[in-house]
Amino acid sequence: MRRLLSFCTVLFILSWAAEHTYAQSPPAAGQSSTQPPDPSTAQPADQSKAQPPDQNAPADPAAAQPPDQSRPAPQTPGVRTGGVKLGDTVTVGGYGSVRYEANTLEEPKPSGFDFRRFVLTTDATPNDRLQAYIEIEFERLAQIEVERAVDRFDEGVKFAEELEGGNGGEISMEQMWGQFKFSDPFSVRFGMILPPVGRFNMNHDDDRWDIPRRSLVDRNVPILPVKAAWSELGIGALGSVPVGKSGQLSYQGYLVNGAVLDFTVEKVVEAEEPDEPAIIKLASEVSLGRGPVNGEGGVRAGTWRVGYSPTLTTDFGFSGYIGGYVPEFLEGDERTAESREVEERITSIGIDGLWKYGAFALEGEYIHTDFGDTDRVINGFIDSVTGSTGIAPLAGAEGTEAEFAIKDLTPSRQGFWLEGRYRFWREKWKNNFLGKGFDNPGLIGVVRYERVTLHDAIEEVAIENGEIERGDAETLRQERTTLGLAYRPLQSVVFSVAVEFNRRLEGSVLLFPRGFPERRYTSILAGMAFGF
Amino acid sequence: MALMRALLAILFLLAAAPGRAQQDTTVYMTLEQAPKSLFPGAEIERKDVSSTHEFKEKLKARLGRVTPTVWEPSYSTFKATQDNKTVGYAVVVDEIGKVNPFTLIVAATPDFRVRDVAVMVYREPRGGEITQKRFLAQFKGKGNRDPILLDRDIVGISGATLSVIGANRAVHKALSVLELVYR
Numbered sequence: 186m187r188r189l190l191s192f193c194t195v196l197f198i199l200s201w202a203a204e205h206t207y208a209q210s211p212p213a214a215g216q217s218s219t220q221p222p223d224p225s226t227a228q229p230a231d232q233s234k235a236q237p238p239d240q241n242a243p244a245d246p247a248a249a250q251p252p253d254q255s256r257p258a259p260q261t262p263g264v265r266t267g268g269v270k271l272g273d274t275v276t277v278g279g280y281g282s283v284r285y286e287a288n289t290l291e292e293p294k295p296s297g298f299d300f301r302r303f304v305l306t307t308d309a310t311p312n313d314r315l316q317a318y319i320e321i322e323f324e325r326l327a328q329i330e331v332e333r334a335v336d337r338f339d340e341g342v343k344f345a346e347e348l349e350g351g352n353g354g355e356i357s358m359e360q361m362w363g364q365f366k367f368s369d370p371f372s373v374r375f376g377m378i379l380p381p382v383g384r385f386n387m388n389h390d391d392d393r394w395d396i397p398r399r400s401l402v403d404r405n406v407p408i409l410p411v412k413a414a415w416s417e418l419g420i421g422a423l424g425s426v427p428v429g430k431s432g433q434l435s436y437q438g439y440l441v442n443g444a445v446l447d448f449t450v451e452k453v454v455e456a457e458e459p460d461e462p463a464i465i466k467l468a469s470e471v472s473l474g475r476g477p478v479n480g481e482g483g484v485r486a487g488t489w490r491v492g493y494s495p496t497l498t499t500d501f502g503f504s505g506y507i508g509g510y511v512p513e514f515l516e517g518d519e520r521t522a523e524s525r526e527v528e529e530r531i532t533s534i535g536i537d538g539l540w541k542y543g544a545f546a547l548e549g550e551y552i553h554t555d556f557g558d559t560d561r562v563i564n565g566f567i568d569s570v571t572g573s574t575g576i577a578p579l580a581g582a583e584g585t586e587a588e589f590a591i592k593d594l595t596p597s598r599q600g601f602w603l604e605g606r607y608r609f610w611r612e613k614w615k616n617n618f619l620g621k622g623f624d625n626p627g628l629i630g631v632v633r634y635e636r637v638t639l640h641d642a643i644e645e646v647a648i649e650n651g652e653i654e655r656g657d658a659e660t661l662r663q664e665r666t667t668l669g670l671a672y673r674p675l676q677s678v679v680f681s682v683a684v685e686f687n688r689r690l691e692g693s694v695l696l697f698p699r700g701f702p703e704r705r706y707t708s709i710l711a712g713m714a715f716g717f
Numbered sequence: 718m719a720l721m722r723a724l725l726a727i728l729f730l731l732a733a734a735p736g737r738a739q740q741d742t743t744v745y746m747t748l749e750q751a752p753k754s755l756f757p758g759a760e761i762e763r764k765d766v767s768s769t770h771e772f773k774e775k776l777k778a779r780l781g782r783v784t785p786t787v788w789e790p791s792y793s794t795f796k797a798t799q800d801n802k803t804v805g806y807a808v809v810v811d812e813i814g815k816v817n818p819f820t821l822i823v824a825a826t827p828d829f830r831v832r833d834v835a836v837m838v839y840r841e842p843r844g845g846e847i848t849q850k851r852f853l854a855q856f857k858g859k860g861n862r863d864p865i866l867l868d869r870d871i872v873g874i875s876g877a878t879l880s881v882i883g884a885n886r887a888v889h890k891a892l893s894v895l896e897l898v899y900r
Binding site for chain 2: 431
């Protein structure tokens with residue numbers, strides 16, 4: 186690995202040096218010695234792209250513009266702007282965010298400093314028709330440390346392995362795709378993509394938002410089938426076409442492996458009673474997550490979005506996702522008729538929009554997700570664990586416990602968020618500590634209202650110690666109003682404070698944080714996000 | 718680990734690939750075509766202005782808080798007349814969008830307000846939305862005393878923020894150059 190890294194580093198340095206020796210590099214920002222290109226000598230690869238002037242045309246901006254088919258392709262969805270250029274073809278960028286939270290919840294109080302995430306992006310464009318994009322996320326991850334040891338002693342040998350890491354830490358490949366542009370309105374993308382349901386999942390970069398917490402709809406509950414940033418492996422097409430004088434119609438459509446119920450195995454060492462030996466507990470939990478990426482499970486889903494932007498200040502979209510989510514191991518035994526029919530589907534529909542008027546912007550999203558007949562899924566799970574007998578496995582050996590659980594099933598969910606932002610600045614502030622040295626700093630006042638509902642939610646069905654415990658279904662509903670103030674010295678750097686007012690509208694517990702009994706609670710957030 | 722190796726290898730091989738930035742260049746108008754396109758039917762008188770140290774200092778003072786990313790060694794400016802009456806001025810300027818410079822021609826009215834903006838050369842595969850009519854139309858009527866700032870009097874384009882900021886700088890610079898040369 187070290188040799189490979191060294192080789193790649195040497196290769197990169199050599200190529201960089203060669204390019205900068207024999208070719209003129211693009212000018213660097215802020216350098217007074219930067220020389221502009223000469224438009225009179227710039228020759229296009231395709232001379233037909235140079236549009237001759239129309240002497241009879243009126244003095245209108247349109248007259249100076251090329252025909253629509255000559256427009257460069259719009260920014261591809263999901264791709265960050267900015268970054269540090271490596272050579273002529275690769276740009277490395279990223280973003281990071283941290284947050285402080287205090288709230289009025291009782292113990293266990295989720296508060297304190299929170300390393301939300303650091304994301305590295307690599308955008309490789311060897312040609313304007315070819316693009317590769319990679320986004321790797323480190324979320325709440327300070328370290329992972331693995332220790333392995335072999336001890337040989339007189340009576341035998343001991344193999345030991347120890348894994349250390351913080352709670353909730355995650356490394357995730359959020360995007361990794363290649364794209365081939367057939368023409369401006371039609372490109373094909375292949376790889377790990379972001380399902381374009383709603384507008385947040387595609388625009389999830391923390392430095393883009395002025396409130397230091399993602400929405401209930403997309404992240405905290407979520408109403409999306411999988412919390413943002415949700416990615417899936419697949420292939421699809423995307424593009425955009427101009428409509429009328431100022432409109433733009435865009436589309437994306439993908440076939441993907443699709444979200445699926447998958448299992449995790451939890452290991453617990455637990456001291457339950459005084460003077461009793463501790464127990465070792467193994468729990469297999471089945472819950473919904475992003476689809477497999479190992480070529481198993483088949484292509485189960487499709488996702489799409491059609492967007493229309495009639496003017497520069499207005500943009501709205503209609504999106505969806507449909508696909509099976511029940512894995513083969515839950516479809517049960519063919520001997521029982523009912524279990525054979527567990528082929529439920531997720532159907533998500535999203536409507537989203539953005540409208541700007543001067544310094545004011547209004548943005549929002551509504552998502553409805555249906556999971557089909559979740560009772561059948563639960564029965565399929567019970568059938569699988571009990572071998573279609575309905576009899577739970579007996580308790581394990583003394584000192585051990587085994588649990589099988591399926592979590593967080595809801596026949597349908599829905600929710601929306603609506604965010605209003607107002608950007609303001611006074612010229613007299615340009616020399617104070619907020620404005621000095623920055624071209625276009627700004628303060629943004631922001632209000633967000635969200636409401637989410639889980640219909641007939643079952644938090645967990647557990648099979649343990651010879652018993653099947655099926656939680657009661659109940660509808661849970663919560664609303665959250667957030668007032669915030671953000672300061673942006675640069676477009677990609679934001680310092681923000683916010684107050685959240687949460688209220689449980691229906692059900693016995695809160696949806697976020699899940700399970701807390703409070704009727705209302707208030708949070709204070711302070712955050713920072715940066716992009717490059 | 719194998720995946721990481723493959724990714725690293727792809728990343729560095731792509732970085733090591735020979736420069737092909739020219740393939741991303743789109744020329745919409747040449748220097749000869751651009752002023753005629755903005756002032757159809759008018760007589761065009763070209764004047765190349767060298768950016769001497771003195772000129773640059775004056776330009777800097779006029780630009781104030783705006784810091785261009787490109788300082789041209791000279792400016793191609795144009796005066797358009799029709800029926801012996803000045804109908805406007807124009808200048809060609811460059812600014813950096815994401816990493817490469819793009820070339821704009823900015824036409825002004827006789828009272829130095831933006832009459833038209835057109836992209837002559839765009840050199841990047843990203844941020845190309847700034848060549849759209851609906852974006853450039855926002856500059857019409859702007860003067861050098863207007864903010865010409867993203868989210869203040871210029872509506873941005875999601876995903877093309879850096880190019881939008883570059884276009885704002887370019888228009889500021891163009892108006893300042895024209896005022897210095899013709900006012």
